[in-house]
Each structure stands twice: as C-alpha cells, then as structure tokens.
Amino acid sequence: xxxxxxxxxxxxxxxxxxxVCDSRAKYREGRRPRAVKVYTVNLESRYLLIxxxxxxxxxxxxxxxxxxxxxxxxxNALDEYPAEQFTEVYLIKFQKxxxxxxxxxxxxxxxxxxxxxxVCYAPEFExxxxxxxxxxxxxxxxxxxxxxxVLFIAKKIQEPKKTASxxxxxxxxxxxxxxxxxxxxxxxxxxxxRCPYPYKPSCEFSxxxxxxxxxxxxxxxxxxxxxxxxxxxxxxxxxxxxxxTNSAQERGRTNSPVSLVLQxxxxxxxxxxxxxxxxxxxxxxxxxRDQSNQIAFIGTDSDSSEIIIGPRLPEIPKVxxxxxxxxxxxxxxxxxxxxxxxxxxxxxxxxxEDSQTKPPIKQRRRI
Amino acid sequence: MSQKxxxxxxxxxxxxxxxLVTEFQVTExxxxxxxxxxxxxxxxxxxxNYEYLRQLQVLDLFLDMLTEDxxxxxxxxxxxxxxxxxxxxxxxxxxxxxxxxPVINCLSSSNxxxxxxxxxxxxxxxxxxxxxxxxxxxxxxCMLRFSLSANRRLSNLAKVFLEDYCSPxxxxxxxNLSKHxxxxxxxxxx
Numbered sequence: 274x275x276x277x278x279x280x281x282x283x284x285x286x287x288x289x290x291x292x293v294c295d296s297r298a299k300y301r302e303g304r305r306p307r308a309v310k311v312y313t314v315n316l317e318s319r320y321l322l323i324x325x326x327x328x329x330x331x332x333x334x335x336x337x338x339x340x341x342x343x344x345x346x347x348x349n350a351l352d353e354y355p356a357e358q359f360t361e362v363y364l365i366k367f368q369k370x371x372x373x374x375x376x377x378x379x380x381x382x383x384x385x386x387x388x389x390x391x392v393c394y395a396p397e398f399e400x401x402x403x404x405x406x407x408x409x410x411x412x413x414x415x416x417x418x419x420x421x422x423v424l425f426i427a428k429k430i431q432e433p434k435k436t437a438s439x440x441x442x443x444x445x446x447x448x449x450x451x452x453x454x455x456x457x458x459x460x461x462x463x464x465x466x467r468c469p470y471p472y473k474p475s476c477e478f479s480x481x482x483x484x485x486x487x488x489x490x491x492x493x494x495x496x497x498x499x500x501x502x503x504x505x506x507x508x509x510x511x512x513x514x515x516x517x518t519n520s521a522q523e524r525g526r527t528n529s530p531v532s533l534v535l536q537x538x539x540x541x542x543x544x545x546x547x548x549x550x551x552x553x554x555x556x557x558x559x560x561x562r563d564q565s566n567q568i569a570f571i572g573t574d575s576d577s578s579e580i581i582i583g584p585r586l587p588e589i590p591k592v593x594x595x596x597x598x599x600x601x602x603x604x605x606x607x608x609x610x611x612x613x614x615x616x617x618x619x620x621x622x623x624x625x626e627d628s629q630t631k632p633p634i635k636q637r638r639r640i
Numbered sequence: 641m642s643q644k645x646x647x648x649x650x651x652x653x654x655x656x657x658x659x660l661v662t663e664f665q666v667t668e669x670x671x672x673x674x675x676x677x678x679x680x681x682x683x684x685x686x687x688x689n690y691e692y693l694r695q696l697q698v699l700d701l702f703l704d705m706l707t708e709d710x711x712x713x714x715x716x717x718x719x720x721x722x723x724x725x726x727x728x729x730x731x732x733x734x735x736x737x738x739x740x741x742p743v744i745n746c747l748s749s750s751n752x753x754x755x756x757x758x759x760x761x762x763x764x765x766x767x768x769x770x771x772x773x774x775x776x777x778x779x780x781x782c783m784l785r786f787s788l789s790a791n792r793r794l795s796n797l798a799k800v801f802l803e804d805y806c807s808p809x810x811x812x813x814x815x816n817l818s819k820h821x822x823x824x825x826x827x828x829x830x
Contacts, residue, residue, distance in 0.1 A: 296671055296672075297675055298663065298672065300656075301659075301663075301676070309674060309675050311678050311682055311716050311719035311720065311723075311753075312685065312719075313719045313722045313723055313756075313760065314723070315756045315757060315760055315793065315797065396793050397792040397793050398792075399792075399793075400796075401796050401803075404797060405804065408760065408800065411726065412726055412764070415726040415727055419687055419690075419728065
C-alpha cells in the first residue's frame with residue numbers, strides 16, 4: 274500500500290466514511306441513506322474504530338455507551354490517528370463479533386456529546402490468530418445456519434397450514450427443542466405421511482446434509498405460471514445455459530420450499546393487513562431472536578457462570594396477538610410444543626396420554 | 641441473520657431480489673449496476689437468501705462480473721462470492737462452474753478489497769477436489785509475497801492461508817521458486 278502510515282494505527286481507506294448514495298432507485302432505497310459498500314467477513318472485525326469523539330474527556334462515557342452492546346475486552350485512545358480538530362479517535366475491542374456489528378450499526382452516525390460519531394471496523398488491528406478465528410467462526414455460522422434451514426423447511430412442510438404467517442414463526446422455535454440437526458441429515462422425511470400440506474398434498478422431501486435443494490426451485494417455480502414465469506423470463510440471469518435445470522432433472526425431486534411459499538401467497542394476500550404485527554411486537558420478537566441467535570451462535574451464556582454445551586434453546590414467548598383465532602392457534606401450537614418436550618425425555622412413568630389428559634399448567638385454551 | 645421468517649416478507653424478498661437482477665440486466669447506468677451489485681453482494685451475506693440467489697442465478701452473475709474491466713464491479717462481485725461461498729451447495733456450484741480460475745485472477749487486482757476477498761474465497765473453496773487448483777504453485781507464491789506485505793489485513797489473511805491451507809512442502813517449494821524467478825503477480829497498490 275502506498276498510503277503513508279498504513280498498517281496498524283495508520284489511516285486506512287476502509288476507515289473513510291464514504292458519501293451516501295443519493296441516486297438509488299426508489300424501490301431499493303433503505304430506511305437510512307447509505308453508501309455503496311459491500312461487507313464481507315474480511316471487513317468486519319471485533320475491533321471498532323470510533324472517530325469524531327469530542328475531546329471533552331468523555332472516554333468513560335463512550336465506553337459505557339458501547340458496552341451496552343456487549344462485553345468489551347480492550348479500549349484505548351489512538352493519539353497518533355489523524356483526527357479532526359477537537360475530536361479524538363478511540364479503538365474498542367469487543368469480545369464478540371456480533372456485539373461489534375450491533376454496536377456499529379447502532380452507534381454509527383449517532384450524536385455523542387454534540388458530535389457525530391463515525392464508527393467503522395478496524396480489522397487491521399487483529400492478530401493472525403484473531404483473523405483465523407474470525408474466518409472459522411464464519412464457517413461455523415454458515416454450517417449451522419444451513420443445517421438449521423434444512424430443519425426449518427422440513428418443519429414448514431410438516432405443520433398444517435394456518436392462515437396466519439405468524440404461526441409459522443412460532444413453529445420454527447420448537448424445532449430446536451425436539452429435533453436435532455442430525456435427524457435432518459440422516460433420515461428421510463415423508464411429510465405427506467404425517468400432515469398433508471393443503472396446497473401441495475404430495476410432498477417428497479429427502480433431506481441432504483446441508484443446503485436446501487436448489488435445482489428444484491427452478492423447476493417447480495416454472496410450474497407456477499402467473500407469478501414466476503414472467504420473472505423467470507425477464508429477471509433470471511440468462512447469460513449462460515442453465516445448469517440448474519440439468520441438475521434438477523438429475524435429482525428428480527418435486528418439492529421446493531420456495532414454491533410452497535409462492536403458492537401460499539394467493540390465499541394469504543387478502544388477509545395480510547390483518548396479520549401484520551405491530552411494530553413493537555416486531556421489535557420485541559426481533560430482540561428475542563437476536564438474543565437467542567447470539568446465544569445459539571456462541572454456545573455459552575456469558576451472563577451466567579454456568580457453561581452450556583451447545584445452543585441454548587430459546588424460550589417460547591407468549592405474545593398476545595390481539596385476535597382470538599390467532600391466540601387459539603398459538604395456544605394449540607404451544608400445547609403441541611409442550612407435549613413434544615414432555616414426551617421427549619420419557620422418564621419412568623410419564624406417558625404421552627398423561628400430558629394430553631392433564632395439559633401443562635400454563636395452557637388455558639385447547640382446540 | 642435471523643432464521644425465523646414471516647412468509648409475506650419472504651415473498652417480498654424474492655420479488656425484491658428479482659427486481660434487482662432485472663435492473664442489473666436492463667440498466668445502462670454504470671452507477672446503478674454498481675449499486676445493485678453491492679446490494680446483491682450484501683444479501684449474499686445472509687444464508688436466508690441463498691435459495692433465492694441460486695434460483696435467480698446470481699452466482700453466475702457474480703462469476704461473470706469477475707472478468708469485467710470495471711474495478712468496482714469486480715470488487716463487489718468477488719465480495720459477494722466471498723460471502724456466499726461457504727454454503728455447500730454454493731461451493732459445489734462455483735466449483736462446477738469452474739469459478740476458481742477467475743477468483744485466482746483477482747489476486748492480481750490493484751484493489752485491496754478485491755484481493756482480500758479473493759484470498760478468503762480461495763480459502764473457503766478449498767476442498768479435497770479443489771485443493772490442487774486453489775493451492776497451486778503460483779497461488780502459494782502469491783500468498784508468500786502477500787504475507788510480507790505492509791498491509792496487516794492482507795498479510796494476516798495470507799499467513800492463515802499458508803499455515804492452514806498449504807502443506808509445508810508447498811510453501812517450501814514456492815519459497816524456493818521465488819528465489820529464482822521474477823514473480824508475475826504484482827502486489828496490490830492503493
């Protein structure tokens with residue numbers, strides 16, 4: 274690099290705050306104006322560089338503010354870093370990458386003691402080992418996310434279709450309770466034997482170890498004329514001959530989770546407004562998801578002294594959905610979950626019938 | 641990173657991605673192309689989107705952009721590949737589409753982000769069946785030089801590559817070779 278002072282502590286190109294893009298087409302404008310930038314695992318880091326901190330001796334407050342997003346391992350002022358007049362530059366090292374990501378997202382462009390902070394990643398401060406671990410963590414995350422996705426889609430096929438999309442969101446949570454990733458990868462599923470899916474009664478789903486079948490999407494997506502065909506003609510990237518169709522023919526399966534999703538669009542279209550959650554509920558669930566994702570991703574609970582092996586199972590949130598039918602559906606699912614979690618350990622005398630005749634205390638409604 | 645989706649948003653997402661791909665194909669504005677490509681590359685970070693991206697053949701789009709003259713397009717495309725190449729299906733697809741060669745070519749880019757994304761992509765694409773290609777002698781040689789770079793990020797990545805993905809014999813061979821010949825892959829300048 275020809276940039277003077279490059280390397281540790283020097284000014285790097287990726288620290289510079291790029292101008293916001295103002296020429297985006299309307300449909301792809303986000304909520305906040307953003308620059309045109311691609312984030313990869315290389316760019317992200319546990320180290321955050323904070324520029325624009327007013328030189329008022331506010332380091333303690335700054336660190337306290339950032340500590341809200343996760344445990345901080347180290348922090349220090351970077352005196353040699355070029356800074357605007359009356360501002361300082363700080364380096365904060367988080368314990369976890371996820372905390373750094375959230376902190377950056379929340380604190381970038383935030384006002385702090387009257388000055389706008391500019392927060393960016395500072396991967397050049399990493400040691401070789403830290404870089405190595407970062408790459409490994411990304412690898413593990415993808416492996417886990419992909420295997421969970423297989424689980425999620427398999428579960429989607431199993432559960433009887435309800436009119437509310439929220440119910441599917443609830444359904445997803447218990448799969449971490451009762452089903453292990455190993456099951457999905459080693460067994461062959463035949464969902465049609467359990468609950469025939471109302472819109473696609475015969476589904477064949479033989480699972481693979483990691484990713485979802487991709488070729489089928491293309492094949493079965495083509496079979497859904499009004500929605501996909503147009504887009505298949507116009508928007509699919511056509512510069513090469515389609516290898517996907519070949520692979521789809523090879524595999525010869527008919528199921529596609531995407532086509533299931535597409536087919537479901539038609540009936541739920543009318544009721545969509547009814548099922549849209551309020552913003553607060555959405556945020557609450559998002560917060561809980563982030564928490565459980567964090568814990569699941571990391572595998573140990575940093576808050577308690579207890580070491581948990583493997584991901585902690587998220588608790589089932591009980592949210593009132595302001596609608597009787599939704600609440601009853603949710604209760605039904607909760608009942609089922611409790612049944613599954615009760616029958617799975619299968620201790621001495623506990624029978625499934627017991628849990629049916631004597632429902633868990635918290636359940637009040639049954640279908 | 642959430643794996644819990646609401647179905648209406650899922651459909652919106654597929655539509656949205658389709659719209660992006662369509663715009664990319666149709667637009668004549670270079671700026672718009674760059675924006676859309678960056679958008680797609682960022683979507684490629686989240687495994688939730690992989691099915692859609694495969695369905696829309698965005699992987700081919702990324703691979704094709706690697707040979708463009710425009711540095712920004714290359715940077716975003718290889719960044720996108722770096723983001724999604726860890727997924728097994730995507731990995732197989734890229735290898736089957738002979739995607740390793742254009743990624744190796746990116747190592748000689750003058751754009752540091754491009755080079756770093758390429759190094760990481762090669763790491764992630766290294767499997768028994770692709771190892772010969774991803775850790776070929778010119779590549780190892782290149783990594784050796786990167787490991788001496790003043791750019792800490794690059795040298796870190798190169799060191800991880802050499803230590804974790806190459807055998808000591810490979811490194812030794814490359815070291816010996818570089819003593820004798822002038823290497824053809826220049827360091828990125830920025």
